[in-house]
Amino acid sequence: MSILQCVKCGNVIPSQPPRYRCPKCGGLLEYRIEKEKISHLGFSGDFRFWRYRSLLPKVKNEATMQEGGTPLYRAKRLAREMDLSELYLKDETRNPTNSFRDRGAALMVSNILDLGLTATVCATNGNMGASLSAYCAKYGVNCHVIIPKLVDMGKLAQMLVYDAVIEEHGETVDFSIERAEQLAEDTGWYQATPELNPLVVEAQKTIAFEVTEQFGVPDWFIVSMGSGGTVYSIWKGFKELYELNAIDRLPRIVGVQAEGCSPIVNAYRKAGEKHEKPMTHAIGIFVVNPVQKDLALTAIRQSKGLAVSISDQQIFSAEQQIAKLEGLFAEPASSGTIAAVENLRSEGKIGRSESVVCLITGSGLKATDVLQALSKRRKTAIVGAEFSTKEKLLRILEKRDGYGYELWKELGKTMTRPAVYQHLNELCSRGLLSSYTKKDRRYFTITDRGRRVLKAIDEVKMML
């Protein structure tokens, strides 16, 4: 049902033996469905990845860990914040290894089993390595993973636990990809690097199929971009449904990158600018020379979409916002999609009544920076809890003197009165408060030292 074709020169090549570049021009390859041979969609079975086999390249084996069929949440509280009527999160954290890459791993490992191969190599900055090593573990394939220096700790932990052979190569994943390409050539190992293996785009286009079944076609589909392959996958999915007359409109695709490393956005703006030293803490999308840049640009331009960049600060605050308002812990790379919607909404580029889907690619538990930030947060949270009542008392008494019962009422009666007196006495003994008696009542007043402590707290809070 599909043919393998070069995206650059259009050369059609046989899919056997597996090839990853056009033998004529070295261009990337992609599968094209032969729509004249498809009379109906033929989606069947459970709401899972393999339901869409009729539009996937043919495989005999079907490797599975029950990937796909992930929920599409309506994010009402986030939508309200942005004055948007319909916002949905496609929650790919629900996959077996907690990312969208499980789809690609399922299809590639099926292909590996069909070919009777026993080893594979994959360059990855995280999720694909975690997915592939899990599926390889299950199906007894030797998995070699090439990772760059910077990789999310949670993802690395997964690769280790699933017993992949891990080699570190290069500062960024760009170098790891070169190494994986060389290794596959030298050893004959199956090439599972998502930027090179055209099955990955095929597997990921099922996200678009699922959203269509769950909701229909949204006005906007927002996706983060590293190499650009995911943006293209989503677009390809919708386009195929459109070509097969299964849908009558197409979404506009927005590709999101981090400001510190946004080669695809720069190319979209036709800005010649290059970052002196590209960097982002959203490691999942830290790609300096995206292999699938042209494919991503095709998706964005054909869909009349946009390419936008977001600061790391916005990415991380969006991550907290998604967690706080929707109970979903998204990895930084995909939290940027929410920050992007917020910006596009306030610029009026996304209309109030338009429907938006954001792709949440993976779980926040996988990311290094988040774990570090959390351990830092935990310390401050404990300090904060210890301070909160005393700090509140100091803040009240900073404005005017007060007595116990009054202060207890002002704290909202959230604790016993003896507890309030205990806090007040402790503050007195530390010299932050002093007390005097007036009309048989013991009044508390803040000391200079107390004021200095409040000022110090403010300064510390500003640094956090």
Ligand SMILES: [Zn+2]
């Ligand atoms: Zn070619």
